[in-house]
Amino acid sequence: MPKLTIDGKNIEVAKGTTLLEAAQQLGIYIPRYCYHPKLSVSGSCRMCLVEVERGPKLVTACSTEAADGMAVLTASDKVMAARRDVLEFLLINHPLDCPICDQAGECGLQDYYMKYSLRKSRFSQEDKVLRQKRRAAGPRLMLDNERCILCTRCVRFCSEVTKTFELEVMERSDHSFIDLKEGKALDNDYSLNIADLCPVGAFTSRDFRFKQRVWFLKKTPTICLGCATGCKIEAHHNENTIYRLAPRPNSETNTWLCDHGRLSYKAVQAGDRLAKGVIKNGLIDLEPALREAATRIDEAKGAVAVLGSPWLSVEDNAALARLAKDAIKTESYCFDLTAEQGIKDGILINKDPAPNTSGVKLVKEALGGISLEELVRRIAAGQFKVVLTEARAALLIKDALKTSGPRLIVFACAKSEIPAGAYATFPYATYFETPGTFVNYQGLRRRTEAPVEAPEGVKPLWALVNKLAAYSGAGLRLDSAEDALKEIIFK
Ligand code: SF4
Ligand code: SF4
Ligand code: FES
Structure with a gap:
């Protein structure tokens, strides 16, 4: 030592x-x-x-x-x-791009020049070696060779982390530049980490560049829900709009982010967000839609099935389980979901595309229910008049639904998620808009924070469940998401 x-x-x-x-x-x-x-x-x-x-x-x-x-x-x-x-x-050949460079505000050259130098260059603008300016270097990145300081972080990332070997230093001396190897495209699943790694404005994200000056952005720590890995992230946002996601490096789960997870915020601000209830393809206000669904549930007189969802938080799953058990009083509720878990590519992306399969298991342990096989058997046998679930979870039972044709009531964030033949759909706040607890594939409990507000009138799912229960005449008395967690035991 x-x-x-x-x-x-x-x-x-x-x-x-x-x-x-x-x-x-x-x-x-x-x-x-x-x-x-x-x-x-x-x-x-x-x-x-x-x-x-x-x-x-x-x-x-x-x-x-x-x-x-x-x-x-x-x-x-x-x-x-x-x-x-x-x-x-390093600045001899660097262009005078700062006023129009999207890295301004988080550029290693700007920051260190202000902190350690402030010296006037002895080299003139006319003597600078010019290099290729901005060009697309793959579907998600732009490359400006003139700004590059040849630190080779990007090259090492592609050869050591993704092992896709797309980049190389070409030529020698002050003619050196970073380029794609012949026949390669920079489109690996983790390519946007290169924009984070590049200390200057040479590699920038095509999604983020020129959308917002970085000094306007506020940062909210939260969790990626793109798969069961549950990477720790930071949402960068301003005036109720998310502009980008960045990793929060940690020793438990992730240093990097995959591109799919990094761009997952876009669904929150997509044009097909649902802000009203839908009954038989027609948009109606939330309250009458909830009353209509509650009436159908009452008419079914217990012939109702409820299915939990690995895309929902523990709180929202627990609220659904309590709706089934304490309000509808059906035995046919299922929170028994399994999926193959584990890192698929040796880096981060999980075999399980849903973020909360492990969290749903805790709801089952606390509140019981039947197996998925049994639920599917009962639906296919025509035992239900109404089936209630989240839109993506409905795909798990789609064949059985087709066989018996009960009224399907779902919760969905976007119009594109609504399953074919749904009788009623209710919009709910995403987990960028409301906090929620998730358990990742390692069994680690993590909470999302809400950097932005939901569209007007869109409520958290537990609150919709609470209203449905109230309209059915059996109050669950959920005043907050935490109320739904009362019986859940986290390990
Ligand atoms: S990370 Fe940026 S500065 Fe470093 S070699 Fe790559 S492009 Fe150049
Ligand atoms: S690996 Fe999964 S949790 Fe991590 S960033 Fe990608 S989608 Fe999100
Ligand atoms: S030589 Fe040490 S950080 Fe680059």
């Missing part, structure tokens, strides 16, 4: 720890471009130079291992001068 000092502070670190990591443990920040904790060390940008006392020259902190007895200086005159020189070097 080497013992050393950094800026006069003592520290003992595990063998193999680099000077950059050791400084980080002491809370000392060393600037870096090419270093990334989840990529191999390339030591190419020289931004992390530090002084080791009695050493012959400055060393790169990201690639130098801590050794016993070292005395490291991270802010000596020599180090500060080297940082200014490195920045001047």
Whole structure:
């Protein structure tokens, strides 16, 4: 265990720890471009130079291992001068794009120039080596070679994380540039992480660029519901609109995000969001629609089945189970859903596309119910006049529904989700608009937060269930989502 000092502070670190990591443990920040904790060390940008006392020259902190007895200086005159020189070097051929660059506000060059340099360049605009300007580098990314500082983070991401090897450094010296390998397209399932990784405005997201200046964005921590992995994310939003999702790197689940999950926010703001009830294809206000559905449920006199959904939160599933058990008083309710779980691609994407299969299991353990096979058998045998569920879960029983033709009542966020032949549909708030508890495939309990508000009149699903119960004459008395959780035991 080497013992050393950094800026006069003592520290003992595990063998193999680099000077950059050791400084980080002491809370000392060393600037870096090419270093990334989840990529191999390339030591190419020289931004992390530090002084080791009695050493012959400055060393790169990201690639130098801590050794016993070292005395490291991270802010000596020599180090500060080297940082200014490195920045001047990196900026020699950099275009004067800042006013029109979408990276402004979160650009490593801007930030470090303001913090460590503020020196006027000795090179003139006319001498700059020009490179190719913006061009599509795949379906989700733009590349501007002139802005690139050749840190190779993008190249290493594609060769070490996705192992798709699309990118390469071409040519030598000041003619070097990043390009796609011949015959390759930059369309891997994780390509948008490259826009995060790129410390400058060379790679930018085609979805996000020029939609919003980053200093206007507020950040809300939440969870991706794109699959059972349940990655931790941050929603970046302004004035009730989400503009992008970014990872919240953590040691339990994810450093990165897949592109599917990252773009999942778009459904929330899509044109086909449902804001009214639907009865037999006709839009009507929510209250009369709920009364109509409650009447059909009453008429069915217990011949009603309720199916939970792995796309809904634990709270909303629990509310549905209590509706079945305590209000409708049917025995035919099912929260027994299974799916193959586990990482499909060795990175993040889960075999189970639903976010809460594990959470639904907790509802079953607390509130009981029958198996999915038994529910399907009973529906196919024509035992029900009404079946109530969430739109995507209805697909699990679609063949049985076709056989017996009960009235199908579903909850859906978008018109495109409504299953064919649904009798009634109720819009509900997405989990970007209302909080909810989910349990990921690792059994980790996570809560979504609501960065934006639901469209006017659209309520959380538990509140709709509460109203349906009230209109059926049997109140569940749910005043909040938490009320639905009373009997649920989280492990
Ligand atoms: S494009 Fe960005 S991430 Fe790739 S080498 Fe250039 S600066 Fe680094
Ligand atoms: S792996 Fe799953 S949870 Fe993670 S970002 Fe992708 S869709 Fe979302
Ligand atoms: S961060 Fe150390 S050389 Fe780039």
